[in-house]
Structure formats: C-alpha cells, structure tokens
Amino acid sequence: MKILIVEDEQELMKSMATYLKSENFVCEEAPDYATARQKIELFTYDCILLDVSLPDGNGLLLLNELKENKKTDGVIVISAKNSISDRIQGLNLGADDYLTKPFHLSELNARILAVIRRRHFQGQHILVFNELTIDLTAKSVTVHRTPVELTRKEYDLLVYLAYNKNRVISKNAIAEHLSGDEAEIFSNYDFIYSHMKNLKRKLQQAGCSEYIRSIYGMGYKFDV
C-alpha cells in the first residue's frame, strides 16, 4: 500500500511516516505543493494525506488536479482549521475524509485503512484474527463462528483496536475516537473504562483469547 504525505511541517511528517511505515505502508513525502503535484502526476497512491495550508499553495487545489487527471487516489484532507466550510469544501472536491490537527496517529491510521477498504474492496472487507472475525461490511463480530452481540460503541472500539493492532493506543485517542463530535463538548473520558470492560468480558465469554491488553493505564494494545 502506497501513501503520499503532503505536509510542510517536517517533524509532523516524520512522525506520520514512522507510524505508517511500521504498519507496512510505503510512504512518500512531499513537503510542498509543487512536489506533491509532480508526484501525483507521475504515480498513483492508495491514499494521499493532504495538508491544506502549504507554503506555496492551497492543498485543496490538488484535489482539482486529481479530478482533472481522472485519478482515483483516496484523499484525506488534514487541516489546522476546524471550520465546517473547509470540511464541506474538501469533501465536495472529492476528498474521502477530513481530519483536524492535532490528531492521533492511531486515528489517522484507522481513517487511512477505512478509505483504502472502501476503495479496494468495494466495501467488502473482513478482518480475521484466529478465532475472531470482524465483518466490516455487516458490522458484525464472530468468535469461533458464533456471533457476539456488541453495542455500537463496543464494535467501534474493537475495530479501532484491530486497525491499530500491535500498537499502544493512548486512552485519550480511544476516547476521542469513540466520542466523535461529542468530544468537543463532553470531555470526561472516564466512560471508556466501562466500555473496554464490557467489550473484553463479552469477547472472553464467547471464548476469545485475551487480545486486548491494558498498558500501565496509559493505553491499550490489541496483541495478535
């Protein structure tokens, strides 16, 4: 899987590349508009991470470029501005998703995987970890072929963990992911403990091995 990171902040680019490379993505970097344009013209990527404010141009213009060249690369727009008009503009121009700075790398990774899944598998996708199967299309979970009833939040939590398997995900990243838009208003994150507890209990009762590990109260890891 090939990813193009268009980002003018060197350090942020480095972090993103490091995280994504360890997820077995091939990452290419474009620190400015001109480089990004060149790369987009020459190559095809599974996903392009596009920063809006670039030193030599508006990143959103690259979306037009892609459209004109009839390219079907997945695009996630990344912006420091959390304005609805920007978001709508980005999505209207053909972006697949929109992420506001600052974001969690685990969130970015999950979004990339979701975009790629939608594009490559026409939405048909199943994650399998030994006895545990997650059907992303039907939004269902089975253990040893037996369905496990999960609430929406518990399912989201499991998918998020599975997308970032073998990584430590901070509890703040999980909480933000689960609360979505509500995170702006309701900032108490204690609720994730009970969700995590319920999820682990349900999986265990279905006979699933303990894949989810707590890492010193700092975060969680989906170990397979």
Next chain:
Amino acid sequence: MRLNNKTIRSYLFYSFLIFLLTIPLFYFVMRSLLLHEVDKSLRLQLKEIRSNLGEIHSQDELTAWSKLDKDILLSPIDEPIRDRVYSINRYSPKHEEEEPYREIAGGITVGGKMYRLVISSSLIENDDLLSSILLVQSIVLFLLICGMLWINQRISKRLWQPFYVALRNMQQFELNKQTNLSFLSSTTDEFNELNKAIGNLFSRSSEIFLQQKEFTENAAHEMQTPLAIYQSKLELLMQTSPLSEEQADLINGLDDTNRRLIKLNKSLLLLTKIENHQYQDVYDVEIGALCKRLILQSYLHAEEKNIVINGDFPERVVVRVNPVLIEILIGNLLSNAIRYNINNGMIMVRTEKNTLVIENTGASVPLPDKVFDRFYKQTGQAGTEDSTGLGLAIVKNICTLYNYTISYAFIEGRHIFRLDFHNGSARQGAGS
C-alpha cells in the same frame, strides 16, 4: 436637565424679570407724558380765555358764558391769585361716579372785578388710552419673548443636532460589534472637530481590538501544529520497547497534559471565532429537540456518575441561531451540570416560555458571580482537574452575541441556570 433647557431657563428668567419691571415703569412714564400734555392744553386754554376777555363786556355775559361750558367754573375773589394746576376727583353727572380731573385755576379781571377761573379736563379718556397702550405693549412684549424662546429652541435644536448624533453614536458604540457610525456634518467648527476626534477614537480602539483578536486567533492557530507534532511524538514514544511502568506513567501524564493544552487552545479559538463573527449562518433551531439529542449524547458521561437526566419540554422554543453555537452553548451547560454533579445526582432540563432551564444537584454552596469569567476555576472542587475554565466564558460570549440572558441561581441546594432567548430575537447582532 438638557443643555438646551438650561440656556433657555436663563433667558426665560431674564425676560420675565424685564417684563415685570417694564409694565409699571411704562405705566408711570406714559402717565406723566399724558398729564404733561393735558397741563399744556389747560394752560393754553387759560391763556386764550384771558386774551379773549376783551369781548365780554358785562357781568351777565360772563355768567352766561361760564354756564354754557361745564368745564369752566367762575367764582369771585377779592385778592389776585396765582395760576395753579392740580389733580382732583370729582363727581361726574355724566358717568354718575367719581372721576379723576385735571384742573387749572387762575385769576381773571372782568369789568374791574376779579374772578377765580377754573378750567377742568376729565382724565377718564386719558386713563382709557393709557390702559389700551399698556395692553398693546404687554401683548407685544409677550409675543416678543415667546418668539425669542421659540426661535432659540429651534435654532438650538438644529445647532446641537450634530452633538446629539455624536452622543448617540458614542452610546451605541461597541468594540466587538462592527457598527457603521455616521456623523452629522455641521457648519460649526467645534462640532466638526468633535466628530473627527470621536471618529478617530472609535477607529483607533476598533483597530487595536481587532489586532488583539487577530493575535489571539493567530496564536491559537499557530499552536495547533506544534501541539500536533508533540502528540504524534508521544504516540511514537508509546510504541517503543521495552517500556517500563515508570516511563508509561510519565508518558501518560504528558499525554493528559497535552490533551488539556489542545482543549484549551480549541476553546480559545472558539472564543475568538465567536467574537470575530465567524459563525454567520443562522437557522431555526428547536431547543427541545436539540436538548433531547444532547441528553442522549451525554448519556455515557452521566452514566459514569449514575446521574439521572430528566428532560421536560412543554414549551416549544424556536430560535434563529447558528446551529453550531447553540449546540456548544447548551452542550457546555449540560456538560457542566454533569461534571460538577454528585454521584447519584440529578439534572432537570426543561423549557419555559422563551427560556431554557437547566437545574442540577452539585456542590452545597452557590457559585460565585465571577463564574462566567475567563479562566475562572473553583479550586479544590471535584471535576475541575482538567477543566479549561473557558466553558462558561464561551456560554457568556454566545449569549452576548445573540442578546440572550443567562442567569444563575442557587435554590434549595440546586444550581439553576436560566437561558432566556428573549423571543428568539437571534437576528440582532448575528448578522452584523
């Protein structure tokens, strides 16, 4: 007292004084002038009679003549007398009452005999004339004063118009609202200078205010990137191995602090955006439905403390407002009601006429007045650990933007926030 009335009051006082003083003065001057005229004519008459005495030859002729003229009185005297003019009240058979008369008495000699001749002239016509003149005079004076006052009032009004316009402008001027202030140009130099000075003051203050707002917004924006880098590095640090518990603990602390920084920064950005009127789009929002949705969203958080949230929306309240802002406004109030609540507490959300009331259990003491201030935090209270201290400041700001009234009361151990939408008059202020 208005400036105009103040000057007019002095004028009025002076005019009235003059009015009162001139009437008696005028009366006496006129009267003496008239008397003088009467005296002159009496003396002339006496002189004429004396010069025409030669035509009277006998005693009988004289008596007959004096009898014909009622204004003439003759009486014989032994010694010669000097001419004398005097006033006297006498009974007048014509008007059947006492009337004022002016008389002249002098001696004449007819046929070797001396007589005292008295010629009298009634002053009654003169008095009538005098009172008529005085009346006319008074009317003229009165009209003069009234006219002066009226003209003065009118001129002052027009003259001071630029001043009152400038005053109204100053009253209406608000730093955080972009209002187009137009001054009235005047032919009076002082007013023009005043207008110019006020205009300069306004534009200078607005400019400084704008710069400050821009600075805050830029600063908050610029902070987003380093915060993002910081967070990404922390996440990468979490992936390193081996990771001891001690290190994990430190990273955890850093991560929590960073989250707080991010939240603080976002709140600051939101505040400046509200102040910069960046939430322009307005829609009709039904408060009851919005509350129901927010209560549903907050369920996870309320459940943690086993808090019961009751919603009761008998009144349909619809306001024209930016949907993002109203959600933040009510969400912040609700979030606070959960955050500062006690375990097994309760929250009551209800609508009244044009009003939303959020009532919750919590600390047993009322909140201080400065609870709406920026960065105000109650020390040592549960729930404040990761508070930004900006939640209610944002609430206040949104209320100011839409002219809503937010009030707080502490009744029977319950914290009550009342949000009065004032008939949903969201159009004011929002569109400017």
